[in-house]
Amino acid sequence: MAWDYIFEGLLEAFKLIISGNPELYDILLRSIKVSGLATLYAGLIGVPIGVLLGLSDFKGKEFVKSIFNGLMGIPTVVLGLILYLFLAPAGPLGFLNLLYTTTGISLGQMILILPIVVSVTVNSIESIEEDIRYLALTLGADESQMMLKIIEEASPGILLSLIMAFNRAIAELGVALMVGGNIFIKGGEMNTRVLTTAIQMYVTRGEISMAIALGIILLSLVYLVSMIVNYIQRRWVEA
Amino acid sequence: MILLREVSKTFGDKVALRDVNLEVKEGEALAILGHSGAGKTTLLKIISALDTDFRGVYTFKGIDVKRDPGRVRKCITMVFQHPVMFRGTVFENVAYGLKIRGYSKSYIQERVEEMLESLGILELKDRSARKLSGGEKQRVAVARALVLDLDVYVFDEPTSNLDIENIKVVEGAIRGLIKRGKTVIFTTHDFLQARRLSNRMVHMEKGEIVRIGKTERILSDMFL
Ligand SMILES: Nc1ncnc2c1ncn2[C@@H]1O[C@H](COP(=O)(O)OP(=O)(O)OP(=O)(O)O)[C@@H](O)[C@H]1O
Ligand SMILES: [Mg+2]
Numbered sequence: 001m002a003w004d005y006i007f008e009g010l011l012e013a014f015k016l017i018i019s020g021n022p023e024l025y026d027i028l029l030r031s032i033k034v035s036g037l038a039t040l041y042a043g044l045i046g047v048p049i050g051v052l053l054g055l056s057d058f059k060g061k062e063f064v065k066s067i068f069n070g071l072m073g074i075p076t077v078v079l080g081l082i083l084y085l086f087l088a089p090a091g092p093l094g095f096l097n098l099l100y101t102t103t104g105i106s107l108g109q110m111i112l113i114l115p116i117v118v119s120v121t122v123n124s125i126e127s128i129e130e131d132i133r134y135l136a137l138t139l140g141a142d143e144s145q146m147m148l149k150i151i152e153e154a155s156p157g158i159l160l161s162l163i164m165a166f167n168r169a170i171a172e173l174g175v176a177l178m179v180g181g182n183i184f185i186k187g188g189e190m191n192t193r194v195l196t197t198a199i200q201m202y203v204t205r206g207e208i209s210m211a212i213a214l215g216i217i218l219l220s221l222v223y224l225v226s227m228i229v230n231y232i233q234r235r236w237v238e239a
Numbered sequence: 240m241i242l243l244r245e246v247s248k249t250f251g252d253k254v255a256l257r258d259v260n261l262e263v264k265e266g267e268a269l270a271i272l273g274h275s276g277a278g279k280t281t282l283l284k285i286i287s288a289l290d291t292d293f294r295g296v297y298t299f300k301g302i303d304v305k306r307d308p309g310r311v312r313k314c315i316t317m318v319f320q321h322p323v324m325f326r327g328t329v330f331e332n333v334a335y336g337l338k339i340r341g342y343s344k345s346y347i348q349e350r351v352e353e354m355l356e357s358l359g360i361l362e363l364k365d366r367s368a369r370k371l372s373g374g375e376k377q378r379v380a381v382a383r384a385l386v387l388d389l390d391v392y393v394f395d396e397p398t399s400n401l402d403i404e405n406i407k408v409v410e411g412a413i414r415g416l417i418k419r420g421k422t423v424i425f426t427t428h429d430f431l432q433a434r435r436l437s438n439r440m441v442h443m444e445k446g447e448i449v450r451i452g453k454t455e456r457i458l459s460d461m462f463l
Contacts, residue, residue: 153325
């Protein structure tokens with residue numbers, strides 16, 4: 001009996017996935033878009049910060065690095081709460097009207113994953129041997145050409161940081177739920193329901209098969225991305 | 240051309256170079272010999288303007304190297320003791336110096352292939368440089384330096400860890416440079432190599448130059 005309930009859910013879930021249930025795929029696409037944008041923003045801001053930090057040498061550098069390192073593990077619920085307080089109509093940023101929008105989720109997730117992008121970028125820049133700097137210089141590179149070379153050498157690590165960040169963003173619930181609000185109206189244009197908020201909702205409603213189907217999709221997606229990371233590490237990092 | 244006056248270098252309280260005075264004229268082939276830890280690599284890095292954190296004065300063609308190391312690095316290149324490869328192919332590695340100098344694609348293609356050919360590694364062109372053997376990497380490192388038309392070429396133990404075949408190729412390349420009137424400075428533990436390639440020689444001990452002069456002279460002094 002106890003197992004039947006899970007197997008039935010699984011069977012139904014596969015049926016939903018294979019039959020191409022439109023609601024399922026609508027949610028999947030939104031998730032990818034929202035977290036993809038978050039990753040893009042985080043990359044645009046975080047990669048330059050990480051590169052500059054990695055290449056520079058100043059007194060408080062280790063301290064700055066430790067701040068980003070610490071922020072990598074911020075609980076998403078807490079971040080979601082903070083963002084809610086700021087973005088709520090009565091909050092200091094309420095006038096931006098970002099609460100319960102996909103843009104709001106993207107920006108929130110960007111804040112969540114920015115420390116990952118910065119930290120991993122810094123580490124990959126710093127892991128480039130000193131010899132590589134000397135090599136570029138002795139072959140005639142000026143300072144900026146040498147820095148470009150170091151960024152190029154670190155590029156697999158930088159790409160890795162973006163992929164890790166995307167995985168964290170798409171799998172998080174706290175920000176998506178509190179900033180997004182899990183809004184879903186059939187055919188609506190303001191929907192904010194994403195994979196994680198949908199799973200949470202279907203479980204509380206007792207619609208186990210939908211929840212399982214979405215869970216499988218999320219897991220496959222995260223797993224697929226991890227496999228890409230693996231591939232990049234094997235093929236490119238060693239090259 | 241190269242003029243070092245009272246150059247000293249310390250790492251913490253470890254003295255790596257002490258009051259080094261050295262002049263190298265254009266077209267000279269200078270060998271630097273000395274035990275491990277004598278300060279050879281340290282000296283070459285300073286000569287190549289890769290390390291400007293030293294005491295004393297170093298001028299290259301009248302340029303104060305501490306003031307403008309970038310300009311000096313455009314005229315000197317150094318091949319390191321342990322070959323370092325950029326990510327990417329052998330071709331990309333050898334092309335780098337030409338690329339940043341803004342040469343055209345077709346010119347780079349031609350020059351690089353010519354260079355690889357002359358070092359007997361044309362067939363390695365598209366291989367991943369970091370996956371080569373030690374000897375192959377060393378040939379790539381030499382090609383990467385020689386493809387550039389500069390005033391001074393510095394080699395840090397260019398043939399240690401190489402087999403006979405590779406030694407022949409690398410020495411041949413160095414000899415070619417000397418014939419073309421380029422200034423060459425290299426370190427070695429091999430007296431015979433110093434004799435084969437250089438006309439002047441420096442003998443270093445514990446960070447100091449203890450002997451300097453014509454290679455034949457120094458060698459006979461040392462063995463008497
Ligand atoms: N980055 C560094 N930090 C601290 N000490 C250093 C550093 N580089 C060199 N030294 C020290 O300076 C001294 C000279 O080193 P150097 O590498 O110039 O010797 P070398 O003559 O090239 O030796 P080898 O023949 O083994 O290559 C050594 O005692 C070495 O330990
Ligand atoms: Mg050395």
